[in-house]
Amino acid sequence: MKKRWQTIFFLFGVAAVVLMLLTFNADWARVKEVLGQAGIWFPVIVLLWGFIYLINACSFGLIINDGKGRRVPLGKVFQLTVSGYALNYVTPLGLMGGEPYRILELSNYVGGRKATSSVILYSMMHICSHFCFWASAVVLYLILHFTVGGYGLDVWMCIMLGVMTVVFAFVLWIFSLGYRKGFVVKAFGILCRIPIVKKWATSYLDKHRKDLEEVDSQIAFLHKERRAPFRWSLFLEYAARVVSCLEYWLLIGMFMPGFTFWDSILVMAFSSLFSNLIFFSPMQMGGFEGGMALAAGGVQIPGAYGLYTALVARIRQIVWTVIGVLIIKIGRKHD
Numbered sequence: 001m002k003k004r005w006q007t008i009f010f011l012f013g014v015a016a017v018v019l020m021l022l023t024f025n026a027d028w029a030r031v032k033e034v035l036g037q038a039g040i041w042f043p044v045i046v047l048l049w050g051f052i053y054l055i056n057a058c059s060f061g062l063i064i065n066d067g068k069g070r071r072v073p074l075g076k077v078f079q080l081t082v083s084g085y086a087l088n089y090v091t092p093l094g095l096m097g098g099e100p101y102r103i104l105e106l107s108n109y110v111g112g113r114k115a116t117s118s119v120i121l122y123s124m125m126h127i128c129s130h131f132c133f134w135a136s137a138v139v140l141y142l143i144l145h146f147t148v149g150g151y152g153l154d155v156w157m158c159i160m161l162g163v164m165t166v167v168f169a170f171v172l173w174i175f176s177l178g179y180r181k182g183f184v185v186k187a188f189g190i191l192c193r194i195p196i197v198k199k200w201a202t203s204y205l206d207k208h209r210k211d212l213e214e215v216d217s218q219i220a221f222l223h224k225e226r227r228a229p230f231r232w233s234l235f236l237e238y239a240a241r242v243v244s245c246l247e248y249w250l251l252i253g254m255f256m257p258g259f260t261f262w263d264s265i266l267v268m269a270f271s272s273l274f275s276n277l278i279f280f281s282p283m284q285m286g287g288f289e290g291g292m293a294l295a296a297g298g299v300q301i302p303g304a305y306g307l308y309t310a311l312v313a314r315i316r317q318i319v320w321t322v323i324g325v326l327i328i329k330i331g332r333k334h335d
Helices: 003-022 028-038 041-064 074-089 098-110 112-147 155-181 184-191 198-225 227-253 261-276 287-298 303-333
Strands: none
Touching: 028 041, 028 303, 041 074, 041 098, 041 112, 041 227, 041 303, 074 098, 074 303, 098 112, 112 155, 112 198, 112 227, 112 261, 155 198, 184 198, 198 227, 227 261, 227 303
16 A cells, blocks of 8 residues: 555544544543443453454455465554554444555556455454354344243244244345355446446446456355355454443443353343444444443343443443554554
């Protein structure tokens, strides 16, 4: 990446973090109180997320390093993973800052086409793992209901779970088609029919059709010819979602000794589902906390515990966002 672009991404990240701190919806006295309650578990959780990002980086690395061309070191992949997520967290609509940054950085190692296909495929893998996680949470909810009887399952809950199952199955089917045949050219074909972006999309598709077809072919290649790395990459992304549930288990378990790891999976699944529904908000402001409160109530946990956990998780997210923005600059010096 040219130094000019690297500096732009860095300054954008710094400005976004400053704005985020200025609009943080909690007074600092409350933050100090919450961190005091969390005690030693807060730095433990921060370190836990370092491990989670390492799992993400291993998944990303399996996609990038296919045995062809220059190998990208795991340290660099880790830096791109953390910095990319940091830029996504502070960008409205998500995926609007981190993905271009990753593509430009990776281009120095593997070229523009492969960098683009690798980043797109990893983003697909990351999103697909979310849907797999949410779908498994529905199954877990039903298992706990019928074997333990701890959760209510009224008519409205049955309808909601049924709708969620159908939606998740449809989305996963769409992903399977995208993995087998690629989807970039088709996505631009859809954009060409939308009035607002029709002119731009048509022009871009005409000029770069061969490049986009190459990206699609590389996406399909990983699925067809490199099945083991493909499956391991998806498994690692899914595993990262499960490991992240330890955060809620540790925090809520301080107040509720009977709170199990299975409960934490349900809280994580339903809170992340709710917060992702308002993906247009930077750091999912408001939706994250609201989702936590609703999810906690859904598994019969006092809403106050959910809001407390959401605030600790938000502070942890800010810490890693700052780290991610800083290593945009630091990581560049070690290339």
